[in-house]
Amino acid sequence: MTERDARTAEPPPPGLGGSFVRLQPHLRALDDFLRSQLDGFEPEIHDLVEYCMDTSGKRIRPALVFFSGWRGPDQIPAALVQAAAVVEMVHLATLVHDDIMDRAELRRSRPTAARRYGSDSAVLLGDALLAQAVHIAAQFPSTEVCQVVSAATRRVCAGEIAQTFRRGDTAITRDAYRRVIDLKTAELFRISCLLGARLAGYEDGYVEAAAEFGRSLGIAYQIYDDLADFFGEEKNIGKTLGTDLAGGKVTLPLLVLLEKLSGAERSELLEEIRKCRTPQFEHRRAQMRGHGVFAVVAEDIRAELKKGMAILSPWARLEPALLLGQLGELLRQQVDNLRDQGESS
Amino acid sequence: MTERDARTAEPPPPGLGGSFVRLQPHLRALDDFLRSQLDGFEPEIHDLVEYCMDTSGKRIRPALVFFSGWRGPDQIPAALVQAAAVVEMVHLATLVHDDIMDRAELRRSRPTAARRYGSDSAVLLGDALLAQAVHIAAQFPSTEVCQVVSAATRRVCAGEIAQTFRRGDTAITRDAYRRVIDLKTAELFRISCLLGARLAGYEDGYVEAAAEFGRSLGIAYQIYDDLADFFGEEKNIGKTLGTDLAGGKVTLPLLVLLEKLSGAERSELLEEIRKCRTPQFEHRRAQMRGHGVFAVVAEDIRAELKKGMAILSPWARLEPALLLGQLGELLRQQVDNLRDQGESS
Numbered sequence: 001m002t003e004r005d006a007r008t009a010e011p012p013p014p015g016l017g018g019s020f021v022r023l024q025p026h027l028r029a030l031d032d033f034l035r036s037q038l039d040g041f042e043p044e045i046h047d048l049v050e051y052c053m054d055t056s057g058k059r060i061r062p063a064l065v066f067f068s069g070w071r072g073p074d075q076i077p078a079a080l081v082q083a084a085a086v087v088e089m090v091h092l093a094t095l096v097h098d099d100i101m102d103r104a105e106l107r108r109s110r111p112t113a114a115r116r117y118g119s120d121s122a123v124l125l126g127d128a129l130l131a132q133a134v135h136i137a138a139q140f141p142s143t144e145v146c147q148v149v150s151a152a153t154r155r156v157c158a159g160e161i162a163q164t165f166r167r168g169d170t171a172i173t174r175d176a177y178r179r180v181i182d183l184k185t186a187e188l189f190r191i192s193c194l195l196g197a198r199l200a201g202y203e204d205g206y207v208e209a210a211a212e213f214g215r216s217l218g219i220a221y222q223i224y225d226d227l228a229d230f231f232g233e234e235k236n237i238g239k240t241l242g243t244d245l246a247g248g249k250v251t252l253p254l255l256v257l258l259e260k261l262s263g264a265e266r267s268e269l270l271e272e273i274r275k276c277r278t279p280q281f282e283h284r285r286a287q288m289r290g291h292g293v294f295a296v297v298a299e300d301i302r303a304e305l306k307k308g309m310a311i312l313s314p315w316a317r318l319e320p321a322l323l324l325g326q327l328g329e330l331l332r333q334q335v336d337n338l339r340d341q342g343e344s345s
Numbered sequence: 346m347t348e349r350d351a352r353t354a355e356p357p358p359p360g361l362g363g364s365f366v367r368l369q370p371h372l373r374a375l376d377d378f379l380r381s382q383l384d385g386f387e388p389e390i391h392d393l394v395e396y397c398m399d400t401s402g403k404r405i406r407p408a409l410v411f412f413s414g415w416r417g418p419d420q421i422p423a424a425l426v427q428a429a430a431v432v433e434m435v436h437l438a439t440l441v442h443d444d445i446m447d448r449a450e451l452r453r454s455r456p457t458a459a460r461r462y463g464s465d466s467a468v469l470l471g472d473a474l475l476a477q478a479v480h481i482a483a484q485f486p487s488t489e490v491c492q493v494v495s496a497a498t499r500r501v502c503a504g505e506i507a508q509t510f511r512r513g514d515t516a517i518t519r520d521a522y523r524r525v526i527d528l529k530t531a532e533l534f535r536i537s538c539l540l541g542a543r544l545a546g547y548e549d550g551y552v553e554a555a556a557e558f559g560r561s562l563g564i565a566y567q568i569y570d571d572l573a574d575f576f577g578e579e580k581n582i583g584k585t586l587g588t589d590l591a592g593g594k595v596t597l598p599l600l601v602l603l604e605k606l607s608g609a610e611r612s613e614l615l616e617e618i619r620k621c622r623t624p625q626f627e628h629r630r631a632q633m634r635g636h637g638v639f640a641v642v643a644e645d646i647r648a649e650l651k652k653g654m655a656i657l658s659p660w661a662r663l664e665p666a667l668l669l670g671q672l673g674e675l676l677r678q679q680v681d682n683l684r685d686q687g688e689s690s
Contacts, residue, residue, distance in 0.1 A: 042503035042528065044510075097472065101465040120446040120509050123468055124502045127442065127475065131498035134479045138491035146483035146491045153476035157469045158387035164465050165389075183387065 019063075019326050022073055026066045027059055029081045030088070037085065040132060048125045049132075052096055052113045053089075061087040064192035064217075067327065068210045069200030070320040079199040083145065086137045087192045090153055093129035094160075096122055101164070145195060152191045159183025168248035170270045174255055181222040182215070189218030197320065206315045213324055216308030217331065220301045224335055226251035227297050230285055233341050242281035248273050252297050253288060260291040298335050305332055364408075364671050367418055371411045372404055374426045375433070382430065385477060393470045394477075397441055397458045398434075406432040409537035409562075412672065413555045414545030415665040424544040428490065431482045432537045435498055438474035439505075441467055446509070490540060497536045504528025513593035515615045519600055526567040527560070534563030542665065551660045558669055561653030562676065565646045569680055571596035572642050575630055578686050587626035593618050597642050598633060605636040643680050650677055 020027075034053055041049045062084035069080045098104075099112035100119045106112065114122035130153065137145040163180050166172055193214030197207040229244045230253050244251050250258075250273060261269060269284065271277040288294065305328045315321040365372075379398055386394045407429035414425045443449075444457035445464045451457065459467035475498065482490040508525050511517055538559030542552040574589045575598050589596050595603075595618060606614060614629070616622040633639065650673045660666040 040499075042500060044503040044507040044528070048506065093472075097468050100468060118509070121506050123442050123445060123471075124506045124509070126468075126472070127438075128499045128502035128506070130472065130475060131495045131502065134491060135495035135499065138488040138495055140488065143483040143485065143488050143491060146479060146488060150476045150480035150483055154385075154473045154480065155387060157473035157476065158389040161393065161466050161469045161473070162389040164463070164469070183389070 019067075019323070019330060023063055023066055025073075026076050026081070026084075027062065029076050030059065030062050030084050033081050033085050034088070037089075037132065037136065040135070041128065045125065045128055048113065048117055048121065049129065051116065052092060052125065052129075054108065054110075057088075057092075057108065059084075059088065060221075061091055061188055061192040063327070064189060064214055064324075065196035067323040068193040068196030068214070068320055069198075069202070070323055071200055072319075077200060079140070080196060082136060082139065083195040083199055084192075086133050086145065086149055087188060087195070089129055089133035089136070090149060090156075091188060093126045093133065094156060096126040096129065098160075100126075144198075148191050148195060152187045155183045155187045159185075159187070163249070166250065168274050170250065170258075170273050172250045172255070174252070177250065177252060177255060178219070181219055181226075185222040186215045186218030189221065190215040193217075193324065200320070202318070202320070206318060206321065209311050209315055210320070210324065212311045213308040213328075216304050216311070217324075217328055220304040220308070220328075220331055223252055223297060223301050223304070224331060224338070227253055227294070227301070227335070228338055229253075230288060231294055231338050231341065242279065245272065245279045245281055245284060248275050252300060253293050254284075256293045256296045257284065257288055257291060260293065261287070294339055298339060301335050302332060364412075364668070364675060368408055368411055370418075371421050371426070371429075372407065374421050375404065375407050375429050378426050378430050379433070382434075382477065382481065385480070386473065390470065390473055393458065393462055393466065394474065396461065397437060397470065397474075399453060399455075402433075402437075402453065404429075404433065405566075406436055406533055406537040408672070409534060409559055409669075410541035412668040413538040413541030413559070413665055414543075414547070415668055416545055417664075422545060424485070425541060427481060427484065428540040428544055429537075431478050431490065431494055432533060432540070434474055434478035434481065435494060435501075436533060438471045438478065439501060441471040441474065443505075445471075489543075493536050493540060497532045500528045500532045504530075504532070508594070511595065513619050515595065515603075515618050517595045517600070519597070522595065522597060522600060523564070526564055526571075530567040530570075531560045531563030534566065535560040538562075538669070545665070547663070547665070551663060551666065554656050554660055555665070555669065557656045558653040558673075561649050561656070562669075562673055565649040565653070565673075565676055568597050568642060568646050568649070569676060569683070572598055572639070572646070572680070573683055574598075575633060576639055576683050576686065587624065590617065590624045590626055590629060593620050597645060598638050599629075601638045601641045602629065602633055602636060605638065606632070639684055643684060646680050647677060 038046060038050055038053070065080055065084040065087060069077070071077070095107065096113050099107055100114045100122050104112050105115055112122070113125055117125065134146060134149065137149045140146075159180050159182070163184060166176070166180070190211050191214070194207060194211035197210040202210075226244065229241060229251065232241060234241055245254065254269075254273070258266060258269060265287075268277065272279045272284075309325055309328055312321045312325055383391060383395055383398070410425055410429040410432060414422070416422070440452065441458050444452055445459045445467050449457050450460055457467070458470055462470065479491060479495065482494045485491075504525050504527070508529060511521070511525070535556050536559070539552060539556035542555040547555075571589065574586060574596065577586060579586055590599065599614075599618070603611060603614060610632075613622065617624045617629075654670055654673055657666045657670055661670075
C-alpha cells in the first residue's frame with residue numbers, strides 16, 4: 001500500500017537486483033499471464049486496466065511467491081505464476097484506491113489512474129481489479145487461495161482504515177503503529193510467502209515458517225519505508241520526503257522523536273502532527289539526527305528481520321528458505337545505505 | 346447499485362409485500378447470518394461495517410436467491426442463506442462506493458458511510474465488504490460460488506465505469522444504455538437466481554432459465570427505476586426526482602424523449618444533458634407526458650418481463666419458477682402504479 005518504492009519509476013533498488021536476476025524468467029511469465037488476463041475484463045474497462053497494469057513495478061510480492069516456492073531455476077510452476085498474479089493484482093487495486101485517498105498526482109512517473117480517469121472511475125477500477133484477482137484465485141482446484149486472499153484483503157483494508165482514522169492523532173502507541181503496519185503491509189507479504197510455499201508442495205512446517213517470515217519482512221519493510229520518508233533522498237526513493245509528517249501520520253521515527261523531546265519542543269511537534277501548525281520537516285530531521293532517532297528505528301528493523309530469520313532457521317536446508325533469508329539481508333543493507341545517505345544529506 | 350428503492354427507509358413497496366411475507370423466516374435467517382459475520386471483521390472496522398449493514402434494505406437479491414431455490418416454506422437451506430449473504434454484501438459494498446461517487450448525503454434516512462466516516466474510509470470499507478463477501482463465498486466446498494461472484498462483481502464495476510464515462514454524452518444509443526444496465530444491475534439479479542437454483546440442487550435447465558429470468562427482471566427493474574426518476578412521487582420512492590437529468594445521465598425516458606423532439610427543442614435538451622444549460626425538470630416531464638414517453642418506456646419494461654416469463658415457462662411445474670413469475674408480475678403492477686401516480690401529479 002503505502003510503501004513508496006512502488007511509486008518510483010526505477011528498477012529494483014541497488015542490492016535487490018542480484019537476487020532478482022534469477023527471477024527474470026518467472027517475472028516474464030508473470031507479465032505474460034497478467035497480460036493474458038486483460039482479455040478477461042469487459043471492453044468497457046480494458047484500457048483502464050491496461051493503463052494501471054504496467055510492468056514497471058518492483059513485483060516484491062510476486063518475488064516472495066516465487067522464492068518461497070522455489071524448486072530450482074528451471075521450475076516455473078503455473079500455480080505459482082497464478083498466485084503471484086493474484087497478490088500483485090490485489091496490490092495494484094490497493095494502489096489505485098490509495099492514490100485516490102492521497103490525491104496523488106503521479107505513480108511510476110505517470111499520472112495516477114485517479115488523475116487520468118477521475119476518482120469515481122478509479123474507485124470502480126480498483127474494485128474491478130480486486131474482483132478479477134479473486135476470479136484468478138477461484139481457478140485453483142480448491143477454495144484455499146480464495147479464502148487466504150479474501151481474508152488478507154479485508155485485513156489490509158482494516159489497517160488502512162485504522163491509519164486513516166489516526167491521522168493527526170498524537171496518542172498513538174508503538175503497539176498501535178505496529179498493528180497498523182502488520183495489517184496494511186505485512187499481511188500481503190505474509191500470504192505471498194504462504195501461497196508460494198504451499199502451492200509448491202512444501203511441508204506444513206516450512207509453509208508456516210515462510211508465512212511468519214513474510215510477516216516479519218513486511219513489518220521491517222514498512223518501518224524502513226517510514227524511515228526513508230525522513231532520511232531518504234528524493235532522487236533515490238522517487239518521491240517527496242516528509243509526506244507523513246505533513247499528513248499527520250505518526251510513524252515510528254516520529255514516535256521515537258516524541259519520546260526524546262520534552263516541554264515546549266514536544267508540544268510544538270504535537271501541534272504539527274495535529275496540523276495546528278505548519279510542519280517543519282528540516283527542523284524535525286535535524287532533531288532526529290541530534291537525538292539518534294535513526295539508530296533506534298534501524299535497530300527495530302534489524303530486530304524484526306532477526307526474528308524472521310530465526311523462524312526460518314530450522315529450514316536452512318531448503319533452498320527457498322535461503323533465498324528468503326537473502327531478501328532479508330538485502331533489506332538490512334538498504335537500511336545501512338539509507339543511514340549513509342541520511343548522514344550525508 | 347443505482348436503484349433508488351434501496352435508499353428509502355420504508356418496507357418493501359405495496360404489492361411486493363405479499364410475496365415477501367413467506368420469506369420472513371428466510372430473511373430473518375439471513376439477518377442472523379449477516380450479524381454473525383460482523384465478528385469476522387477486524388475490530389478496527391467493526392463499527393463501520395455494522396453501521397452500513399443495517400436491516401432496513403429491501404433485500405431484493407436475497408429474495409431472488411430464496412425464491413429461485415425454493416423447496417417449500419419450511420426449508421431454509423444454509424447454503425441459500427450463505428449465498429444470499431454473499432450477494433447482499435456485494436450489493437452493500439457497491440452502495441457504499443456509489444454514495445461516494447454521487448456525493449449522497451443520506452441512505453435509508455441516515456447519513457451515508459461516506460458522510461459519516463469520510464470518503465477515504467468509505468472507499469476502504471467498500472473494499473473490506475467486497476473482500477468479506479468473497480470470504481463467505483470461499484466457504485462453499487467448491488470454487489464455483491467464488492467464480493460466479495467475482496466475475497459478476499467485475500461486470501458490475503465495468504457497467505458503472507461505462508456509465509460514469511457517458512455522463513453528459515448525448516450520442517448514447519438504446520443498445521449502449523441496455524448494455525450498461527445489463528452489467529450494472531441485471532448481473533447481480535442474474536447470479537442471485539443462478540446461485541439460488543443451483544445450490545438448491547435443481548436441474549441444469551431450470552438453473553439456466555432462472556438465471557436468464559433474473560437478468561430480464563434486473564433489466565426491467567432498472568428501466569422501471571429510471572422511469573421513476575421522472576414519474577415517481579418523492580414520498581413514494583424516497584428520493585429527489587430528476588437526478589439523472591441533473592447528472593447528465595441519459596436513461597431510456599430521456600432517450601425516447603430525444604427521439605420525439607426535433608429542432609430547437611431537441612438542441613435545448615441536448616445542451617441540458619451536456620450540462621451547458623440548467624436542467625428544466627418540470628418542463629421535460631411535461632414534454633414526456635405530451636409525447637407519451639411513459640407508455641413507450643413501460644412497453645419496453647413489459648416486453649422485457651414477458652421475455653423473462655417466456656424463458657421460465659417450460660418450468661412452470663416447479664414452485665420456484667412460479668414464485669419468480671410472481672415477482673415479475675409485481676414489477677409489472679408497480680409500473681402501472683407509477684403511471685397512475687405520474688398522470689395525477
